[in-house]
Amino acid sequence: DAGVTQSPTHLIKTRGQQVTLRCSPKSGHDTVSWYQQALGQGPQFIFQYYEEEERQRGNFPDRFSGHQFPNYSSELNVNALLLGDSALYLCASSLAELQGIYEQYFGPGTRLTVT
Amino acid sequence: SQKIEQNSEALNIQEGKTATLTCNYTNYSPAYLQWYRQDPGRGPVFLLLIRENEKEKRKERLKVTFDTTLKQSLFHITASQPADSATYLCALLASGGSYIPTFGRGTSLIVHP
Numbered sequence: 001d002a003g004v005t006q007s008p009t010h011l012i013k014t015r016g017q018q019v020t021l022r023c024s025p026k027s028g029h030d031t032v033s034w035y036q037q038a039l040g041q042g043p044q045f046i047f048q049y050y051e052e053e054e055r056q057r058g059n060f061p062d063r064f065s066g067h068q069f070p071n072y073s074s075e076l077n078v079n080a081l082l083l084g085d086s087a088l089y090l091c092a093s094s095l096a097e098l099q100g101i102y103e104q105y106f107g108p109g110t111r112l113t114v115t
Numbered sequence: 116s117q118k119i120e121q122n123s124e125a126l127n128i129q130e131g132k133t134a135t136l137t138c139n140y141t142n143y144s145p146a147y148l149q150w151y152r153q154d155p156g157r158g159p160v161f162l163l164l165i166r167e168n169e170k171e172k173r174k175e176r177l178k179v180t181f182d183t184t185l186k187q188s189l190f191h192i193t194a195s196q197p198a199d200s201a202t203y204l205c206a207l208l209a210s211g212g213s214y215i216p217t218f219g220r221g222t223s224l225i226v227h228p
Contacts, residue, residue: 004158033215040220041220042119042204042206042218042219042220042221043159043204043218044218045215045216045217048215056215058215088156090158090159092158101147101164101208101214102164103149103161103164104161104216105161106158106159106160107158108156108157108158109156109157109158111156
């Protein structure tokens with residue numbers, strides 16, 4: 001049973017560029033959440049997708065957008081990259097009926113470096 | 116504003132001792148509190164959940180306490196091992212339906228053989 005997978009593992013982009021990160025949830029999970037984790041900080045919630053719709057959003061600008069596909073996989077898009085967007089981007093999956101209370105399963109993350 | 120505080124300094128202990136990590140919060144009324152383990156360059160791994168009406172929860176060598184009066188949770192690892200070395204994150208989930216966890220910055224635990 002595959003856990004949460006993310007791609008790519010590492011990515012280097014230049015300021016102003018756009019990036020797309022991908023996530024496949026744990027088998028049987030229907031909800032995907034995205035987090036940004038800066039070095040030395042805890043993960044910060046970006047948004048959550050369920051039934052192909054953005055269900056909740058954290059305090060992130062519109063440059064951050066996402067999508068969920070019918071197979072529950074998800075993408076995170078970031079436009080007009082800034083140096084401050086450099087971070088580990090984490091995807092977490094859960095079951096909507098449990099509201100993520102009991103546990104979320106995190107992927108290994110994508111390390112994004114903006115130069 | 117809401118604040119979650121975990122010791123920013125690493126906790127160094129000897130193998131076999133009990134490690135105790137602290138999570139304090141202000142301006143928050145969590146319905147649930149979670150603890151996660153995170154290894155360098157990896158995603159967090161869920162360890163334990165405790166509800167606001169529970170005082171203590173145990174799982175193998177792990178114990179979590181939750182004091183809503185003090186606004187504090189303590190996380191204990193008994194008989195610690197070098198393999199327990201990692202960063203431990205606490206996360207608070209508020210009532211009201213959203214249940215999106217708000218994470219602390221984590222505390223690094225180093226267990227010396």
